[in-house]
Amino acid sequence: MSTYTTEEPTLVTDAAVSTRLSSLDTLESEAIHIIREVVAEFEKPALLFSGGKDSVVMLHLATKAFWPGKVPFPVLHVDTGHNFPEVIDFRDRTVERLGLKLVVGSVQEFIDRGELAERADGTRNPLQTVPLLDAIQRNKFDAVFGGGRRDEDKARAKERILSLRDEFGQWDPRNQRPELWNLYNGRHTVGQHVRAFPISNWTELDIWRYIERENIELPGLYYAHDREVFARDGMWRAVGEVSQPLPHEEVITKTVRYRTVGDMSCTGAVESAAADVSAVVLEVAASTITERGATRADDRISEAAMEDRKKDGYF
Amino acid sequence: MSTETSLLGTGLSSASLFRFATAGSVDDGKSTLVGRLLHDSKAILADQLDAVARTSADRGFGGEKGGIDLALLTDGLRAEREQGITIDVAYRYFATDRRSFILADCPGHVQYTKNTVTGASTADAVVVLIDARKGVLEQTRRHLSVLQLLRVAHVIVAVNKIDLVEFSESVFRDIEADVQKVARELGLGSDGVADLLVIPVSALDGDNVVDRSDRTPWYTGPALLEVLETLPAADELEAELESFRFPVQLVIRPQGALAPDAVAAGLDVEAYRDYRAYAGQITEGSVKLGDQVTVLSPGHEPRTTTVTGIDFAGRELEEAAAPQSVAIRLAEEIDIARGDTIAAAGTVRESTADLYAALCWLSPKPLREGAKVLVKHGTRTVQALVRNVTGKLDLATFNLEAASSLELNDIGHAQLRLAAPLPLENYLHHRRTGAFLVIDPIDGNTLAAGLVKDHPGDHEDERYVI
Ligand SMILES: Nc1nc2c(ncn2[C@@H]2O[C@H](COP(=O)(O)OP(=O)(O)OP(=O)(O)O)[C@@H](O)[C@H]2O)c(=O)[nH]1
Ligand SMILES: [Mg+2]
Numbered sequence: 001m002s003t004y005t006t007e008e009p010t011l012v013t014d015a016a017v018s019t020r021l022s023s024l025d026t027l028e029s030e031a032i033h034i035i036r037e038v039v040a041e042f043e044k045p046a047l048l049f050s051g052g053k054d055s056v057v058m059l060h061l062a063t064k065a066f067w068p069g070k071v072p073f074p075v076l077h078v079d080t081g082h083n084f085p086e087v088i089d090f091r092d093r094t095v096e097r098l099g100l101k102l103v104v105g106s107v108q109e110f111i112d113r114g115e116l117a118e119r120a121d122g123t124r125n126p127l128q129t130v131p132l133l134d135a136i137q138r139n140k141f142d143a144v145f146g147g148g149r150r151d152e153d154k155a156r157a158k159e160r161i162l163s164l165r166d167e168f169g170q171w172d173p174r175n176q177r178p179e180l181w182n183l184y185n186g187r188h189t190v191g192q193h194v195r196a197f198p199i200s201n202w203t204e205l206d207i208w209r210y211i212e213r214e215n216i217e218l219p220g221l222y223y224a225h226d227r228e229v230f231a232r233d234g235m236w237r238a239v240g241e242v243s244q245p246l247p248h249e250e251v252i253t254k255t256v257r258y259r260t261v262g263d264m265s266c267t268g269a270v271e272s273a274a275a276d277v278s279a280v281v282l283e284v285a286a287s288t289i290t291e292r293g294a295t296r297a298d299d300r301i302s303e304a305a306m307e308d309r310k311k312d313g314y315f
Numbered sequence: 316m317s318t319e320t321s322l323l324g325t326g327l328s329s330a331s332l333f334r335f336a337t338a339g340s341v342d343d344g345k346s347t348l349v350g351r352l353l354h355d356s357k358a359i360l361a362d363q364l365d366a367v368a369r370t371s372a373d374r375g376f377g378g379e380k381g382g383i384d385l386a387l388l389t390d391g392l393r394a395e396r397e398q399g400i401t402i403d404v405a406y407r408y409f410a411t412d413r414r415s416f417i418l419a420d421c422p423g424h425v426q427y428t429k430n431t432v433t434g435a436s437t438a439d440a441v442v443v444l445i446d447a448r449k450g451v452l453e454q455t456r457r458h459l460s461v462l463q464l465l466r467v468a469h470v471i472v473a474v475n476k477i478d479l480v481e482f483s484e485s486v487f488r489d490i491e492a493d494v495q496k497v498a499r500e501l502g503l504g505s506d507g508v509a510d511l512l513v514i515p516v517s518a519l520d521g522d523n524v525v526d527r528s529d530r531t532p533w534y535t536g537p538a539l540l541e542v543l544e545t546l547p548a549a550d551e552l553e554a555e556l557e558s559f560r561f562p563v564q565l566v567i568r569p570q571g572a573l574a575p576d577a578v579a580a581g582l583d584v585e586a587y588r589d590y591r592a593y594a595g596q597i598t599e600g601s602v603k604l605g606d607q608v609t610v611l612s613p614g615h616e617p618r619t620t621t622v623t624g625i626d627f628a629g630r631e632l633e634e635a636a637a638p639q640s641v642a643i644r645l646a647e648e649i650d651i652a653r654g655d656t657i658a659a660a661g662t663v664r665e666s667t668a669d670l671y672a673a674l675c676w677l678s679p680k681p682l683r684e685g686a687k688v689l690v691k692h693g694t695r696t697v698q699a700l701v702r703n704v705t706g707k708l709d710l711a712t713f714n715l716e717a718a719s720s721l722e723l724n725d726i727g728h729a730q731l732r733l734a735a736p737l738p739l740e741n742y743l744h745h746r747r748t749g750a751f752l753v754i755d756p757i758d759g760n761t762l763a764a765g766l767v768k769d770h771p772g773d774h775e776d777e778r779y780v781i
Contacts, residue, residue: 023331029640036595064627066579067579070579150407157391158403181746181747185759188759201408201417307392
């Protein structure tokens, strides 16, 4: 992770004002403005933090927004119970390093209590909605920061930066508030809450260029490594406790990396030799396929998979 | 490996951002045009194109001939695909060798005008589509009025479906003349605020979208993408002209009463014991160390002091400019809170509680005289009373007609009395400090986009704070 939090101030003499801000600086500035607005206008915000690259960038932006103060809100993780162990480890180390409070909503506990049922396909991504809403209500969070980006999916492309959710966490895409200039209206009634998406306008490539520029640490599985995998649904799936090959699925060792890290049972790896961040930036710039198309089985189920999940209160 | 040099070819090194939106009447081809731009600039990845090709085939798009319904690239909601219309704005991203674009594909249907205003409010340029077979329609006039109201820096009119009128020059010229007439009546393209360009295109076939077409030999101007790549962004146009404005979002005081011991991990607590800075985003102009600034807070006389620090995440800057987010330290310990404004000394007016405004009414709940509303301006929200509605724009004549209420999609003028004074500035010259929201105090919904006008009989340079 970048060292800016441990360094004493250094004087920047080549003031960056003579030319227009680069697109990355503009996006960073916009995101910080949104994060500060939400903190100023809401009573109890929280940030969704999974250890995935978008949420890591979100947390990095939050630390910059309040420097030299601490990030003034807790982080919230919905643990599917099928996460990559190295990602959970990364999550815990990061939270500890920044001295933050971590709230965990557990899909497994809901299943154990019989309040959620395992799906036939074994995927737990769609099961995250109920524990998420439960954690929001239980902790009385009135705003939840998400790392959703509009370039991820055509339904996300339609969402406002501040997105109002009703008592059931539902998104009503046909009736969104106008969102004018950079004046964000976060008014809500009791029981409603707001999802805030400060990095809405970032693309996958922006995220990687920013990670490179800011020297941000990520879980190792984002970079090329050797792993035992098998082919399913046109993706490379890791062999693990919750993702076992069927008898006809041959296990081989490949050099892979992950473009998204979600539930192990539905996230696939891509073959890649990109072992460091600059190699990943180049790979993403040259990619001919979207990150979700490449790596998420759950989004391939139907044309409106994401829209349906979002309407029900998903991230 | 040097990423910067190897990325130059893909145009993704350090390009600046340019935001544009589409507008125009329903079915004029906005989404198809956006799909065409994305497709021809190779911004569509293989899996997205496959998905759209499958859906197009399922729906029998293009009849016998087949083809891809490019509108499906942005019409991402199920209801949109089922009805074949756009309901809400879709944001898409693409980059060329010259710049990175944020593109907002807006709906044309009158019912969803509020979403089109949303898309246009942040745009550097708006592409207004006109169906060559239909010419300028009422909705075209409505959208052009909105763009004029919002002072969108560049308006490009694309006369679309030129393939359906046999690439006829005379059809194009007639529409072009109509557009010029509307623009003149509206005052678009005059006074150096917006420029106006008219281009014949076929969104479906790609003529004059990315490359100039040889099917319109009589058109000698640039293709749409060439224009979008070279227009200056709004903040480039304005940077030189504007004085420093900084609405305070929050106070960063790690050792303050609100947040004892809240210094970030790894920092020396002692070093920041007395730290106090005002966080915000510079909305206009720029600021340097040592600059004299005036602080405007309600209930206080304007106070003038000196900038002693401009901080950004552990770096001390010598200067900063819009739209940077920074934290500013001042020489004097003065009481400053969220909602206050820091501005270059000698450039601001006194705050006022009388608000004269143009409103773009976006709610089915009409505006009535005597109503109580909330006004959100910068980082401050205050109560307000609607004293009177002073006029409503007639889309047929562009005259301001007498009115006592504003209904959904009306553009009108009104006078409001604020419960507390605000540092209001004319939107004509200050796109940020001249903009506000009208909010319903009951359900919290946004009712209108508001644009500050001068007080009647006011002269620019009176009421200056020293
Ligand atoms: N022949 C021809 N048809 C076109 C052209 N552009 C769009 N169309 C067709 O016009 C219809 C409407 O296109 P859309 O792109 O959905 O229109 P829109 O302006 O986005 O509509 P709304 O967003 O609902 O206002 C579709 O059937 C398109 O295929 C064109 O240049 N030539
Ligand atoms: Mg459309």
